[in-house]
Amino acid sequence: MAKYLLLKHYRGAPAAVNDVPMDQWTPQEVQDHIQFMTDFATKLEGTGEFVDGQALAPEGTFVRYDGEGRPPVTDGPFAETKDLIAGWMIIDVDSYERAVELAGELSAAPGAGGKPIHEWLELRPFLGHAPTVTE
Amino acid sequence: MTGPDRALDEPLLKELTPAITAVLVRRGVDFATAEDAVQEALLQAALSWPDQRPADPKGWLVTVAWRKFLDAHRSEASRRDREERVEAEPPPGPAEVVDDTLRLFFLCAHPSLTPASAVALTLRAVGGLTTRQIARAYLVPETTMAQRISRAKRTVAGVRFDEPGDPATVRRVLYLVFNEGYTGDVDLAAEAIRLTRQLASMTDDEETAGLLALMLLHHARRPARTRPDGSLVPLVEQDRSRWDTALIAEGVVILQAALARDRLGEFQAQAAIAALHADAPRAEETDWPQIVEWYDELLRLTGSPVVALNRAVAVGEADGAAAGLAALAGVDPDLPRRTAASAYLHEKAGDLPTAARLYADAARSATNLAERLHLTRQAARIGQALRG
Structure with a gap:
């Protein structure tokens, strides 16, 4: 089994095919989208492949150490041009192919006009533990 | 003797846990050790009660917990001191419990505890929940919650232990627990109500009664507050x-008795608002x-900007959208939910383009997913x- 992080972007990913912001959908389209996402997570729990998932607020801040006795420096909220993560899901699957298949399914979540969003999701493998058997 | 009536009574055990812990602590056992001893006694109850339940469950648990404590400390040098202290103690009467x-x-x-620590410790030691249950309810790993509690x-x-306490600090903790709602297998709102009932029964205090009434009145709406898919239904x-x-009837009776004592506090005032909503058979009939x-x-009592925000929405209902927007003008613009309130009042005033834009803005700054989806909708x- 291998763990993968699926990242959904507010900004920074290539534009989706059906790229209409959610607040311009009809209420029913919003409802159908939410139902799709819930069903997707439920299905993965059922197959034993779901680990965790969370949505993130759009506002974030960069923070760094600024030396002894000084408060940390902050930079943000992010400028419009920066990459911005909207949420993440961790899956635990048998193969890279399966991870790609699931990401593809998730990207087909319905949007405006009830049509798939074709949203670009970022798929990142976890760096796993060193194996016990090495030769 | 076996059978369902002889089975282990878990609610009773949960009810008795804090009292047993408290008896040991008053006898001079430190808090963590007392808890360990009580947990061992509960384990023994789980093993032996299904066969034979004692006539006096509480007395049984005190005796067994005490024996567990003595067993654990028999080898320690301080044993004699402790036992002498015990022998000097009179047995606990009902008032002392x-x-x-x-x-x-x-x-x-x-007050030396952070709110998160006070919440965790209260649920563990007074509420009798397991560390695992508390961890699941707050979506943190069990080891993290165990560390927080220890x-x-x-x-x-x-x-x-006999330092005088302030019920106001306990009320704040219970209010936090209630607001957390329910996640996982523990209903924190119900747990908060149970503990607030217990606190109210031990203190003669109108604000604790007010808090209990507030919880009951909000809890009464829970079946109507979410759709089957988890989305929010506005009032x-x-x-x-x-x-x-x-629950509404019980909350109203408790609130009326508290208000009759003429010592208003913020929880009583909040409960009074909840009671007025509960009193309206249809939303249009709200007073x-x-x-x-x-x-x-409430604003006079707290000076809270959140109250000022909610007041502006109520003014909008009572005196029209323009009055509501005027009241909103004085509210801190950075307050969460201010944009959502402004969107609502603009829609009410007939300015739909502004309302749509503000709802979309409010959705982006929402602090939880259910609220974000509601505002997006x-x-x-x-x-x-x-x-059109």
Whole structure:
């Protein structure tokens, strides 16, 4: 089994095919989208492949150490041009192919006009533990 | 003797846990050790009660917990001191049991604890929940919650058990627990109500009664507050036939008795507002002018900007959208939910393009997913009407 992080972007990913912001959908389209996402997570729990998932607020801040006795420096909220993560899901699957298949399914979540969003999701493998058997 | 009536009574055990812990602590056992001893006694109860339940479950648990404590400390050098102290102690009477449990409430909500630690310790030591249940309810790993609880115990280790406590600190902790709602297998709102009932029964205090009334009145709406898919149903759209009338009636009786004592506090005022909502058979029949009066009281008592925000919405209902927007003008613009309130009042005033834009803005700054989806839907609904 291998763990993968699926990242959904507010900004920074290539534009989706059906790229209409959610607040311009009809209420029913919003409802159908939410139902799709819930069903997707439920299905993965059922197959034993779901680990965790969370949505993130759009506002974030960069923070760094600024030396002894000084408060940390902050930079943000992010400028419009920066990459911005909207949420993440961790899956635990048998193969890279399966991870790609699931990401593809998730990207087909319905949007405006009830049509798939074709949203670009970022798929990142976890760096796993060193194996016990090495030769 | 076996059978369902002889089975282990888990609610009873949970009810008795804080009292037993408190008895040991008053006898001079430190808090963490007392808890360990009580847990061992509960384990023994789980093993032996299904076969033979004692006539006096509480006395049985005190005796067994005490014996577990003595067993654990028999080899220690301090044994003689402890035993001498014990022998000098009179057996606990009913009044002392109440005092002991109350002191445990105060200890777990001690001002030296952070709110998160006080919440965790209260649920563990007074509520009798397992560390695992508390961890699941707050979506953190069990080891993290175990650390939080043991740090909290160390923090209050030096506090004298008979130090006078302030019920206001306990109320704040219970209010936090109630607001967390329910996640996983523990219903934190129900747990908060149970503990607040216990606190109210031990203290003669109108604000604790006010808090209990507030919780009951909000809990009564829970069946109507979410759709099966988990999305939020705003108050005006709720199916009021699904409100729990028994809880409402109980909350109102408790609130009236508290208000009659003429010592108003913020929880009583909040409960009064909840009671006025509960009193309206349909949303259109809500007594908004009276709700505005209660918000005025609440603002006077707390000076809270959140109250000022809610008051502006109530003014919008009582005196029209323009009055509501005027009241909103004085509210801190950075306040969460201010944009959502402004969107609502603009829609009410007939300015749909502004309302749609504000709802979309509010959705982006929402602090939880259910609220974000609700606000997105509102923007979508108005957008659809505008496209017509």
